[in-house]
Amino acid sequence: MDWAALAYTAxxxxxxxxxxxxxxxxxxxxxxxxxxxxxQRFIVRIIFMVPVYAVMSFIxxxxxxxxxxxxxxxxxxxxxxxYNFFSLCLAWVGGPGAVVVSxxxxxxxxxxxxxxxxxxxxxxxxxxxxxxKQGCLQFVILxxxxxxxxxxxxxxxxxxxxxxxxxxxxxxxxIIYTISYSMALYALALxxxxxxxxxxxxxxxxxxxxxxxxxxxxxxxxxxVFLAAKSRFIKNTEKAADLQNYVLCVEMLIAAIGHLFxxxxxxxxxxxxxxxxxxxxxxxxxxxxxDFYHDTVHQFAPTYNEYVLYxxxxxxxxxxxxxxxxxxxxxxxxELAGITVVPVTSSVSSxxxxxxxxxxxxxxxxxxxxxxxxxxxxxxxxxxxxxxxxVPAISDSRKECFPSSNPATTASWKTGPEDVLxxxxxxxxxxxxxxxxxxxxxxxxxxxxxxxxxVGVVEEVGPEVSKYTVxxxxxxxxxxGCCRNCRPCNANDEQYCSKKIWTYNDVYTDGxxxxxxxxxxxxxxxxxxxxxxxxxxxxxxxxxxxxGVTAYSPLKHFGLMAPGLRGGILGLGGIGHLGVKxxxxxxxxxxxxxxxxxxxxxxxxxxxxxxxxxxxDGDQMAAAADSLDYIIDTVPVDHPLEPYLAxxxxxxxxxxxxxxxxxxxxxxxxxxxxxxxxxxxxxxSMQEMEEVLHFFADKGLTSQIEVVKMDYVxxxxxxxERNNVRYxxxxxxxxxxxxxxx
Numbered sequence: 154m155d156w157a158a159l160a161y162t163a164x165x166x167x168x169x170x171x172x173x174x175x176x177x178x179x180x181x182x183x184x185x186x187x188x189x190x191x192x193q194r195f196i197v198r199i200i201f202m203v204p205v206y207a208v209m210s211f212i213x214x215x216x217x218x219x220x221x222x223x224x225x226x227x228x229x230x231x232x233x234x235x236y237n238f239f240s241l242c243l244a245w246v247g248g249p250g251a252v253v254v255s256x257x258x259x260x261x262x263x264x265x266x267x268x269x270x271x272x273x274x275x276x277x278x279x280x281x282x283x284x285x286k287q288g289c290l291q292f293v294i295l296x297x298x299x300x301x302x303x304x305x306x307x308x309x310x311x312x313x314x315x316x317x318x319x320x321x322x323x324x325x326x327x328i329i330y331t332i333s334y335s336m337a338l339y340a341l342a343l344x345x346x347x348x349x350x351x352x353x354x355x356x357x358x359x360x361x362x363x364x365x366x367x368x369x370x371x372x373x374x375x376x377x378v379f380l381a382a383k384s385r386f387i388k389n390t391e392k393a394a395d396l397q398n399y400v401l402c403v404e405m406l407i408a409a410i411g412h413l414f415x416x417x418x419x420x421x422x423x424x425x426x427x428x429x430x431x432x433x434x435x436x437x438x439x440x441x442x443x444d445f446y447h448d449t450v451h452q453f454a455p456t457y458n459e460y461v462l463y464x465x466x467x468x469x470x471x472x473x474x475x476x477x478x479x480x481x482x483x484x485x486x487x488e489l490a491g492i493t494v495v496p497v498t499s500s501v502s503s504x505x506x507x508x509x510x511x512x513x514x515x516x517x518x519x520x521x522x523x524x525x526x527x528x529x530x531x532x533x534x535x536x537x538x539x540x541x542x543x544v545p546a547i548s549d550s551r552k553e554c555f556p557s558s559n560p561a562t563t564a565s566w567k568t569g570p571e572d573v574l575x576x577x578x579x580x581x582x583x584x585x586x587x588x589x590x591x592x593x594x595x596x597x598x599x600x601x602x603x604x605x606x607x608v609g610v611v612e613e614v615g616p617e618v619s620k621y622t623v624x625x626x627x628x629x630x631x632x633x634g635c636c637r638n639c640r641p642c643n644a645n646d647e648q649y650c651s652k653k654i655w656t657y658n659d660v661y662t663d664g665x666x667x668x669x670x671x672x673x674x675x676x677x678x679x680x681x682x683x684x685x686x687x688x689x690x691x692x693x694x695x696x697x698x699x700x701g702v703t704a705y706s707p708l709k710h711f712g713l714m715a716p717g718l719r720g721g722i723l724g725l726g727g728i729g730h731l732g733v734k735x736x737x738x739x740x741x742x743x744x745x746x747x748x749x750x751x752x753x754x755x756x757x758x759x760x761x762x763x764x765x766x767x768x769x770d771g772d773q774m775a776a777a778a779d780s781l782d783y784i785i786d787t788v789p790v791d792h793p794l795e796p797y798l799a800x801x802x803x804x805x806x807x808x809x810x811x812x813x814x815x816x817x818x819x820x821x822x823x824x825x826x827x828x829x830x831x832x833x834x835x836x837x838s839m840q841e842m843e844e845v846l847h848f849f850a851d852k853g854l855t856s857q858i859e860v861v862k863m864d865y866v867x868x869x870x871x872x873x874e875r876n877n878v879r880y881x882x883x884x885x886x887x888x889x890x891x892x893x894x895x
Contacts, residue, residue, distance in 0.1 A: 165214055165402040169207035172405035176203035179413060186422035187435035190716045190740070195241035196416045197439040198233065203409045205230045210401035213394070220394060221307055221314065225300045232296040235337050236445065239289045239344065246351040249282045249851035258620075261347050268339075277347050279686045279850055286452050288340025294449065295333045299326055314394060438717045438740070447738065450853065572676050573621055574613035575629065579860075580670035581606030581695035582869060582882040583727065584789050585631075585812060589658050590870075598658055604670030605631045605656040606698045606883075608691040618679045626685040628846070630698040631656055631836050633667060633681045647681075648836045671863070671886065683842050686850035696727060696856040696881040697845055702837030704732035704785060705845040707808045708739070710834065713783050716740025721784035722762075723797060725752050728787040728810060730857055730880040733760045735845075736785075738852050744781065746797065755879070759857075768796060779827075787811050794819040794831065801829050809833040856881055863889035 180200050183193050209227040213220035246252050260274035261267070261281075275281060306312035306322045317324045345352065568574050586603040587593075607629040611621050621627060634654030635642050641649035654661060657669030668675075685694045708714050719742045722732045729745070733756065736743045744764040745756040756762040766773045779802045786797065789811035797807060798819060805827065809817070824831060837845070849855070858881045861869050869882045 161399060162215060165211055165399050168406040169211040169402040172207040172402070172409040173204045175406075175409040176200055176207075176412065179409070179416075179418065181432075182418040183416075183421070184432050184435040184439065186418055187438075187717075188421040190435070190438055191244050191714070192241060193421060193435075194439045194444070194716065195237040195244065198237045199241070200412050200416060202230050202234045203405050203412065206401055206408075207405040210398040210405070214398040214402070217394065220398070221303070221312075224314075225303065229296050229300060231334075232293040232337070235341065236289045236293045239286070239341050240444070240448075242344065242348070242352060242355075243282075243286075245355045246348055249279065249847060252277075252282055252348060252351065256347065256351075261343065264346075267343065267346055275343075279688065279847055281347065282344075282851065283452055283688075285340045285344040286448060288343075289337050290449055290452055292333045292337035293445070296330075299330060302326070434717065444716075444740070447852065452853075568613050568615050568676060569678075570615040570617040571679050572615045573611055573618060573627070573679050573682050575607070575609040575627055575675045575677060575682070576612045576887070577607055577609040577670050577673055577675060578626075578885075578887045579608045579692045579695045580604040580884050580886050581699065581858075582866070582873060582884065583699050584873070585699075587870065587874060588812060596658075598660075598666065601658050602668035602671050603657055604672075604884075605629070606695045606700075607656070607670030607675060608685060608695045608698070609670075609675070609887075612674070614679075620679050621682060621684065626691055627682045628685055628694055628698045628842075629656060629670065629675060629677050629682055630702065630839075630842055633677050634661065645838050645840050647838055671866075671884070673886070681839065683839065683846060686847050688853075689846060689850040692858060692860055692883045692885070693849075693856050694846060695883045696731065696858060697849060698842060699836060700727040700881060701731045701735075701845045701849065701856070702842045703810055703834070704728050704735055704787075705848070706837035706841050707785065707810070707832075707834035708735060709841060709844070711783070711806055711808070711832070713806070714739050718742070718782045719780060719802075720744070721746050721766075721781045721797070721800060722787070723747075723768075723784055724787035724789075724811065725756055725760075725880070726787060726876065727878075727881040729785070730760055732785045732787065733762055734854050735848070737761050738848075738854060744777065746784070746800070766800075774799070781805055783808060785810060789813060791815045791817070793817075795823055798823040798827075798829060798831075801827060803827050804829070806830045806832060810835075858883045860885050 180197050183197050183200070187193055206227055209223040213223045213227075216223070243249065243252070256277035259277045261269065261277060262274050263270045263272060269275065303312055303322075303326060306326075312322045312326070314323060317327075581604075583606060585605075589597050589601065589603060591597075609627065609629075611623050611625045611627055614621055614623065632648060632653045633656050634652075635647040635650035636652040639650055639652070641647065647653060654667060657667050659667045661667055683698075685691060713720065716739060718736075718739075720736045721744045722729050722736070723746045725733070725745055725747055733743055733745060737760075742763045743761075744766055745752070745760075745762045746766045746768055747753075747756070748768050750765075750767050753765045756765050764777070766777045768774060774796055778799050781800050781802060782804075783806040784797055784800060786794075786807060786809050791813055794807065794817055801807060807829065809831065810833070819831065823829070857879055859869075859878060860883050862885055866884060869878070869884075872878050873882060
């Protein structure tokens, strides 16, 4: 009996078993106190590498003839851990959108250390984050492919571990593996260099060292051992493999102990921690690979410099092609998804108005017609020949667009010091525009130029403008002014300023009217302009400037972004469909609540909702009772709240977003008995608007829209009022030749 070999094996078993027990116990405690799923999902996966490494290394030690299969599993987990550590770092700093907003305007300077000395400064934008993700993901994708190839070559006698002969594939696979591995590490290093200040509160260095010592060095450790065998410092490659496996068993015990200090579960086990569910639900969430799948699809999805909008009324083979023109620079990535175009012909009348958005021309008289329909021939009795082609969103003493003697006469005007002149390309239609057009709130002013989901190109900037340059694709949302001194303004919640100035149907500080995006150009203060990220088509961005940020803001503010939550979306319209997309991509279980069954297929099959409940069906509502953490209520008409309060579980939140012209009511005991909250949220801040734009761009998400021309707006509004749109109208302002029309 070889007592030395027995002792050698026993020591490896002891270390592997101890490491596995410590690591599994650590994982169990994290899952038991799964208060921050967005972080702990990645932490659990990282810690789990210890049992994987320890068990696979020990089995390889005692079954050397089959070691290739077990070492391959171990090496695939190498790649998986690198991806999860990168994702954890990204989650710590708030995700891609938050990183881009925080690092806006900054660059990564050329550096010898980072091997970027021969390149210009790298902008720290969404494209940079995407490249870093791609660098990590390519290794995760490539490693299993290399494993399959290795198994095939091994079966054919063309692969032998440690054999660097040109006649064996080990050399070539090692070269490919090394390049891919190095790219992943380099991407991680670049990300850390860019976000070092953002990551400092999380003290990532010791965590990085633990991960690096276990994962990053094991491969090179194995290569060095085999090189030692090649140089006869070790007897042969079999002994080298045994030594490598033994050392890994010992190292895993050290790593398991190190993880206790690097990723302590007690950080998430305080008295105020909020568990997201039981142990089983936490385990399922941690093991689900949906985040990796979505990341892979979104980061490597095909992109185009020119895109096609499909006309759904002219057959499947007919395409109406709209070049990106100046709205989307050729260097930008534009993804084709979920876009249809309503055909516009000269026979389209302009005598109908719908619920949602804005008019092609100013609205002169107050109208509240019976049945919700009205005639634009009365509403739009304005001499367009004297109406300005360029309507400023803000006007002050420097802008002479609307002289007080004649508000329908244009004169020359100049851009102020901090103003941005935006040539309008697209403008979304929002339900609020119908309320304004019909004076549902009692304060509409006429003439009116609606439109507050505006996307265009910067044509001119004032001398003090620092955030934008000519040619930038930008957006303007619902407000264009605020006092900048009150508590909401100081907290970057400009939308709650009592002196906020609406994009249209309001009065600027000098007493002149604000006008919206249904015009060829606007002048807006740079504070209320946002840059449209690369990869987001301008017509896709338009709905995000109101509907998108309206759905995003409460999820962020009320702490409803963590994966694993169960959310409800009440009303599947412009805001609702974006709410489903946001919540799903945050890892929530999403239930769509609607008054009928007609949208079930759309919600489940097209938008990816997990459940669908018909609010008029008592059995379905009863089955869904006490099941949701929150409900986003987007319904813009009168409706009872009691049925939906019953769907909320303890501490659930009902967030009101639809603007209703009449009061809503509820029975107080339904709130009291479950410590439930009825709250509201109003559009979003400028910062949140930037975040939701980057969220959609980084995740590859799209709005589902219909693009129309200006002369179709009347019918678009009528369809919107009948809820006959999937799910947002966007007007092609630039393509409608507004300047020539007026």
